[in-house]
């Protein structure tokens with residue numbers, strides 16, 4: 001019987017089946033940040049098991065609240081720093097070198113096709129863009145990952161979503177994933193892996209694929225996965241060129257993880273995007289989605305461009321294109337957080353930062369910042385934010401605040417208008 | 429193995445979510461013990477007063493879909509540091525259930541009519557639960573009334589309980 005990408009990855013990594021439907025798999029990478037890792041570290045100490053399975057497979061970043069904003073967040077950083085140091089974890093990204101976890105780890109080449117990755121963070125599904133199985137987990141699963149390099153999962157049932165047609169100009173991966181979530185609902189992929197495929201995904205660059213997979217969890221998915229192809233190889237080439245003679249050889253090797261033609265899916269959906277227009281959320285659930293045109297004119301107080309969904313260089317380029325030569329409305333304030341130092345430096349070099357600043361944006365250091373409402377742009381009661389992030393839950397960016405999720409193009413256009421607006425890049 | 433015996437706290441509602449079990453504002457706490465005073469503090473329910481009703485309890489009996497909401501493992505921890513290692517209900521949210529067994533605690537599902545009967549017979553009375561883990565039964569008693577109910581958990585879940593959680597089990601087996 002044919003197998004899906006996730007089934008092939010499980011078969012390659014299984015080290016035990018403690019129950020008929022439970023698979024213990026070996027992990028290629030365990031990612032850590034300062035919010036969920038300290039409780040795992042302290043528990044390991046308490047159990048007298050302060051060990052790590054392999055310091056080279058553990059990657060650590062301080063990203064959620066950086067620089068620390070108070071004594072509690074400072075302590076979280078302190079515990080993580082000391083732990084990384086005593087276990088000689090060399091891939092530890094502290095302030096000055098840090099960035100949003102799901103942006104910086106792929107950028108460093110830490111994710112490969114066929115990999116298994118866990119992290120104590122629900123948006124770990126982002127890394128599936130590389131043809132990897134990557135899942136967010138709770139603290140105990142993270143703890144066991146750190147200690148033993150294994151994790152237990154139920155059989156990976158897979159849902160296939162073929163993105164078909166042609167993406168219109170001014171419509172982006174963010175609009176695609178919002179429309180998918182709007183269609184299948186916040187429970188549409190619960191307990192399932194989503195394989196994103198079809199001509200539109202094949203034509204997407206890695207950054208767009210990461211945006212797509214990032215929000216698989218917003219439909220309840222354990223992981224979003226894209227088929228590894230030439231685009232994947234080209235992105236990873238600087239990191240794998242010592243392993244393979246040619247990109248073609250790498251591609252042939254990664255083909256092991258392509259789904260079989262007769263793979264068995266629990267559901268298959270064709271999602272045609274040819275008539276898609278830019279999308280925006282309107283409520284407190286990510287499946288409350290409408291075309292921007294239907295929400296146009298809704299006043300906003302703050303614009304936020306950043307996060308693991310849309311804080312990468314291509315996102316900043318699109319936003320800057322919309323903002324070039326423009327000023328943000330007097331009625332709003334606007335914040336941009338390049339997701340990693342590399343992206344920040346690139347944006348400086350390309351003159352994007354100047355465009356943002358000339359337009360009236362505040363440019364922050366790379367961090368999750370306002371995305372989770374803990375620092376760098378928390379909303380006041382009753383305020384509204386036009387945001388390129390991934391969660392619009394009640395209170396997500398500040399108690400009593402409202403978040404509208406959208407693409408960087410729409411966020412930039414909304415900054416200029418002072419209310420939700422379609423960008424000039426879209427002429428639908 | 430943890431203890432699954434002691435006084436019972438009855439929570440007569442379905443869909444008690446993780447925010448009600450432990451509010452999000454305590455997620456910056458890095459020690460489990462710090463969560464102890466805040467268990468169920470946002471659970472608004474007639475006849476329930478977290479300040480008085482939790483102390484001394486070791487078992488929770490509740491309705492359906494307990495532990496829905498976020499994936500936070502702080503929910504089982506907040507129960508654990510209050511001495512509660514067993515929650516009995518009609519059903520549980522998937523991640524909460526996994527987190528409980530990962531911590532060597534138990535989330536035991538019983539049929540709706542059994543739960544109804546437990547509430548009808550025991551709620552409002554000082555009730556004690558005694559678990560026979562090997563035999564797969566829990567005996568509830570109040571005064572001279574007592575009722576023994578069978579329960580089933582998977583072999584893997586039982587192994588996690590015996591080992592004291594996924595950390596101990598994984599360290600011994602992988």
Ligand code: SF4
Pocket residue numbers: 064100101102121123307308309367368371372389390
């Ligand atoms: S940017 Fe937001 S969603 Fe992404 S990891 Fe940080 S807090 Fe989570």
